Amino acid sequence: MKTYLLPSIKITIILLVILAGLYPLAIAGIGKFTPGHGDGETISYKGKVVGYANIGQKFTKDEYFWSRPSAVDYKADASGGSNKGPSNPDYLKDVEKRIQDFLKRNPGVTRAEIPAELVTASGSGLDPDLSPAGAKVQVLRIAKTRNLTVEQVNKIIDDNTEQPLLGLFGPTKVNVLKLNVALDELKK
């Protein structure tokens, strides 16, 4: 037993120092030179931090682009999805209710125009993005609430649309927080 136990203990101690101590400290040191200095990238408006670029936040007011539904109500210290199965009757009722709410608050939009992402919860509950279609379907409402033209709002979406990686790989998306900051900046 001693043949194995003693080396086991010693090797564990030294590996703890290297792997759990030095390695992450080195990464933290390098992290200081990254855009968010290792604390996470933030977005400011009028000199005040209003959110993290990568973390979705709740937008439910008519004047803002809405984020996707969140199973955790955008609690960024308790991420998670709904974990409801695709055939779950309660879940399907929730989706139907979201569709009806959306139609009620977005006059002029038809059912077939609503992309599924706006009535289904994301995996993390903190999805910061929408597809361009998910943003465009909200343009009428926002233009009306803010007394803007449809073109002005569409332009904000186009300006903030992020193309796939190298133009070739992955989905096209827009960051909801950046859209809404751009909307507020237009106001002044």
Place this chain on the structure above:
Amino acid sequence: MNTEISGIILTYLLTLAIAIPLGRYIARVFKGEKTWLDFMAPVERFIFRFSGIDTKKEMNWKQHMFALLTINALWLFYAFFCLLFQSHLPLNPDGNPNQTPDLAFNTAISFLVNCNLQDYSGESGATYFTQHFVFMFLHFVSAATGIAALIVLFRALKDKVTDKLGNYWEYFVKSITRILLPIAFVIAVILAFNGMPTSYKGKDTLITMQGDTAHISRGPAAALVAIKHLGTNGGGWFGANSAHPLENPNYLTNTVELVAQLIIPMGLVFALGFYLNKKKFAYVIFGVMTIGMLMFMIPTINAELHGNPAIAKMGVSQPTGAMEGKEVRFGPANSAYWSIMTTVTSTGSVNSMHDSAMPVSGLMMMGGMMVNCFYGGCGVGFLNFYIFIIIAVFISGLMVGRTPEFFGRKIEAREMKIASLIALLHPFIILVGTAISSYVLVHMPNADWAVKPSTWLNSPGYHGFSEMLYQYSSSAANNGSGFEGLADNNIFWNVSAGFVMILGRFLPIIGPVAIAGILANKKFIPESAGTLKSDTSTFGIMIFAVILIIAALSFFPSLALGPIAEHFSLK
């Protein structure tokens, strides 16, 4: 072409382009040849001197397994007690509480065995200390344990070797210093520059644009997320794992994490070819694994891109596919790709919520874990595959009426007994576990426990059954992903899954190493005209058939009750 599809094709090609040279490199490391990371040699010498280890002492297979089991037992106690008292330990800026004993039991085993089933959420159930000194540490050493065990097997497969199979500590330490740590370092730097936090600051609080208060969990995640994928571990920093925008900020990090979780399982197959100088044999195995993976992958991508028929019926459009539980920045095609890669290997990290995937996808994910060797986990993937090779050789031998032999050694009753036991263990622990939990759910729904069995399941009917079947499949395969709707943080699930995980880890390591060790001691028979050629497609088909028959016969009935039934009921 659709950019979502081209994205996953690129990811796969990139993985392959890294895995092949990595395989050659791994073979060189363990053959003791010169490599460009030889500057790590002084670090290794220091570790060995400090620990009083003489790497020149060669071990037989039993001594290897004693060393492996001793150090693993030590880590189990260490991890359990750290978790039990984590609130009193340093680096706890968010003031998170201790884990309960049953949760600590489950979590300690889970990370020890490279499973990383997480019945807690990272934001509230762990501290920065336990994330680094327990979880990340175990990410490294559990992956290294698998690799070291596989290298013992490689060594035993060499011609004219007897019972001297090298030194366990050397294999173990070199797996870390030459493979895991350097690659993890590079990955962590890439992740950090793409917005993953690295600092030790605790939660942030801010007022959002529309005036809500938001608390944002952070922490030094980048270092952990790198090895979590590289070591096919999968236990993430945040509750939502790699669906969380700080744990997987964009498509580039997603690609890096996907590549990382496959290069070692794939690379080790190529390493086998280079190490034994039997490259064609390695390609046959790689071919079988890849065809198996595609068999699970294609239906999953198809199902997710088509979306949920029940939602289509409501009249909204699903332009990208099924979106419940998925993130816009990855999209359904990539989420499907990830969900299969994470289940055919033993990673078990997720970038979408598997519980909300289409029934066909759920079926394929469970299939990946039930077979558990199409690429498989770090080291253990090929160890599992080796069992199927032995069975295939034996059956082929019987078919042509010759004594079966593999790499110049006769396979006889003793080896076959071990192989059969290991092959049957996997379905046994999955199905017995599911049977017991189903029984408890039906017959004791209101048992007076903290969480009543009647409230375990998040979805009724067939899908509820799938949640339980998935949990045990994931535990037995040491995968760690979950149908997370299952209320698993209670004594029944913590303890039962804990036992399934530990059985599913160590016996499937010891079995193949034992077989290889016993075979290495037998007389070497040079190849002759009657030898079964192991590097032909015929042999590949034979292995594939054995895998399919064992997996299909064992699991089809239970799958029919879960995802298959759900698929046909979903309109």
